[in-house]
Amino acid sequence: MPEKSPSRGERRKxxxxxALIEAAQEIYSQRGDFDVSIQQITEAxxxxxxxxxxxxSSKAELLxxxxxxxxxTHAAWLEGLLADVDDPAVVFATSMRLTGRLIRTHPRMARVMMNMNSRGALLEASYGHAAHARRDIEAAIDAGRFAVEDVRVALACATGCLLAVVHLCETDPKASVDDMTDQTVLNVLRMFGMEDAEAHRIVTLPLPVDEPPTVSI
Structure with a gap:
């Protein structure tokens, strides 16, 4: 049986x-906090x-x-983009390279990630980039591509390095986002036990050309 189309009332809901989610994304990305009234949110x-x-039920639930x-949305786009890549180390590195470039391609989303990291929420989230990166690290360990003793520590190191360089790129208008991001990913691969030549090969692979999804942040 074909699925029933949403009614007019359901579409309105x-x-x-x-609209509420988009307003919340805009407010949080601009302010770095959500210290606004519900009235301000609904007006936006x-x-x-x-x-x-x-x-x-609350502003916290909306945020x-x-x-x-x-x-x-962005993490799922990365996953779909790299679905045909067999090497989990390449999947991890390419995802990290594209995520680092968010400060150039989607600066609002990059700022949201930094805001989340400042309150310790990014690593603990069950959704988004960190959750996908953890899975990729585990797959690379299982494939013998990474030599990592503690996945959680590895994820924390990779996240910290990436967000630090995103911050540097945001504060230095002369910085090359692409070069600094790739240098960061190169160092992370070395930290995960990869030989230098192989790490260099991976961070110089051409990036997929598909455009990132359009999201409010």
Missing amino acids: LRTRA ADVGFGSFYNHF EAAIAEALE
Whole structure:
């Protein structure tokens, strides 16, 4: 049986929820915090104040949904883009190279990641880049490509290195985002036990040309 199309009321609810999430993404990326009233959020979303509680029980729940949707959309795009790559080390490195370039391609999302990291939420999230990166690290260990004793420590090191260089690129307008990101990924691969020549080969592979998904952040 074909799926039933959403009714007019259901479509309206979906549009309202999407508007609230988009407003939350915009506010958080611009401010770096969510210290605003629900009235301000609904005004930014151009929806009625009473509509808020039809979708979310609190501002915290809305913010969690807004961040999760943006980061998971981008992480899922990376996963689809690299679905045909057999080497998990290449998958990990390419994902890291593309994520580092967010400060150039999607600066708002890069700032959201840095804001999350500042409060320790990025590594603990069950969605988005960190969750996917952890899986890729584990696959590379199983394939004998990485020599890592503790996956959680490895993920923390990789995340810290990447976000640090993103911060450097954001604060230095003369910095080459691509070069600095690739140098960072090269050093991470070395840290994970990869031979220098192989690490160099991986970080000089051509990047996929597909455009990242359009998200509000």
